Amino acid sequence: MNFEIINPSSTEELLGTIKSLQKEKFRFGAGCTDLLMELKKNPEENLTVINLSQVKDASFTGIKKTTNQFRLGALFTAHKIVINEELKINFPVLHQSALTLASTQIRQVATVGGNLCTASPSGDIACALVALEAQCEILGTTGKTRTVPVTDFFMGPRKTVLKSNEVLYSISVPVNNKLSKNILSGFIKVGTRRSMECSVVSIAYHIQTDEHGNIINAGVAIGASAPTIRFAKEACEFLIGKKLKHISHKEKEKFAEKVLSYAAPITDIRATAWYRKEVLFNISKSIFE
Numbered sequence: 001m002n003f004e005i006i007n008p009s010s011t012e013e014l015l016g017t018i019k020s021l022q023k024e025k026f027r028f029g030a031g032c033t034d035l036l037m038e039l040k041k042n043p044e045e046n047l048t049v050i051n052l053s054q055v056k057d058a059s060f061t062g063i064k065k066t067t068n069q070f071r072l073g074a075l076f077t078a079h080k081i082v083i084n085e086e087l088k089i090n091f092p093v094l095h096q097s098a099l100t101l102a103s104t105q106i107r108q109v110a111t112v113g114g115n116l117c118t119a120s121p122s123g124d125i126a127c128a129l130v131a132l133e134a135q136c137e138i139l140g141t142t143g144k145t146r147t148v149p150v151t152d153f154f155m156g157p158r159k160t161v162l163k164s165n166e167v168l169y170s171i172s173v174p175v176n177n178k179l180s181k182n183i184l185s186g187f188i189k190v191g192t193r194r195s196m197e198c199s200v201v202s203i204a205y206h207i208q209t210d211e212h213g214n215i216i217n218a219g220v221a222i223g224a225s226a227p228t229i230r231f232a233k234e235a236c237e238f239l240i241g242k243k244l245k246h247i248s249h250k251e252k253e254k255f256a257e258k259v260l261s262y263a264a265p266i267t268d269i270r271a272t273a274w275y276r277k278e279v280l281f282n283i284s285k286s287i288f289e
């Protein structure tokens with residue numbers, strides 16, 4: 001691998017660097033856990049890597065809670081998600097997705113922004129963020145930001161809505177403080193091995209009830225089941241108004257069928273399309289058990 005590395009140390013310097021490289025071939029590197037693997041496989045000539053990990057601004061690296069959301073800087077790491085107690089309580093789905101990502105060592109450097117921008121159908125944190133209907137804040141070289149729902153962020157495998165003069169700045173997850181206790185939230189990942197393995201199939205769910213146990217909000221996303229992570233909208237709508245504790249066997253099956261309707265899996269080295277569908281159906285039903 002042979003590339004030049006530029007190390008901007010502030011957001012301002014970063015935007016200047018991006019601007020100056022508009023006519024050149026460049027890539028961003030955050031934790032570089034994906035990028036280095038990719039460049040090893042497909043080396044690129046005359047490439048410059050903009051190393052984001054030296055940008056120390058809290059807006060890029062930190063977490064901030066306001067009354068109705070948690071804002072995670074794009075450089076917030078998987079490890080920081082795992083150890084954050086507030087995230088663990090409010091969004092078990094996010095906590096569990098980060099905890100199942102790779103290994104302790106990789107989680108120290110792998111970033112939430114990198115997990116989204118690599119746009120892998122099996123991205124674990126990305127899958128949880130889709131279930132949570134998070135919002136992506138994108139920063140352009142003019143210094144202006146635009147917001148895109150994470151459900152619209154992926155254009156295809158390894159393709160996002162980011163333009164060449166843009167960088168992912170932060171991800172915001174909406175929070176409803178009143179409902180934080182009434183949740184069924186989690187992440188199920190099926191892989192060929194227990195660790196250091198991308199999903200063969202995954203499901204992320206975050207279901208909220210009112211004080212009577214009636215479902216009033218549901219977010220369900222599936223990973224490694226289609227060219228991009230998908231939000232299973234009809235499956236979510238199906239749950240609204242039902243009593244969480246009294247979902248019948250028939251309703252679980254109906255829900256799983258609706259989840260499955262969003263899947264378009266492929267057969268590859270890790271699993272057949274048939275196997276992925278079977279597993280997805282079964283793990284979808286199992287979230288209520």
Ligand SMILES: Cc1cc2nc3c(=O)[nH]c(=O)nc-3n(C[C@H](O)[C@H](O)[C@H](O)COP(=O)(O)OP(=O)(O)OC[C@H]3O[C@@H](n4cnc5c(N)ncnc54)[C@H](O)[C@@H]3O)c2cc1C
Pocket residue numbers: 027028029030031032033034035036037052074075100101102103106109110111112113114115116117118122123124125162166167168169196197198199
């Ligand atoms: C051994 C191994 C095991 C793994 N296991 C898992 C796993 O279990 N689950 C899983 O989900 N992933 C897994 N991965 C993939 C990887 O670790 C994650 O996707 C990680 O979150 C990527 O983050 P990063 O900061 O390292 O991204 P990088 O490698 O730095 O970047 C990834 C891509 O995103 C772009 N990018 C990064 N940040 C930004 C930004 N702010 N704005 C614009 N573009 C940006 C880069 O240009 C690059 O194209 C594994 C990787 C390895 C090597």
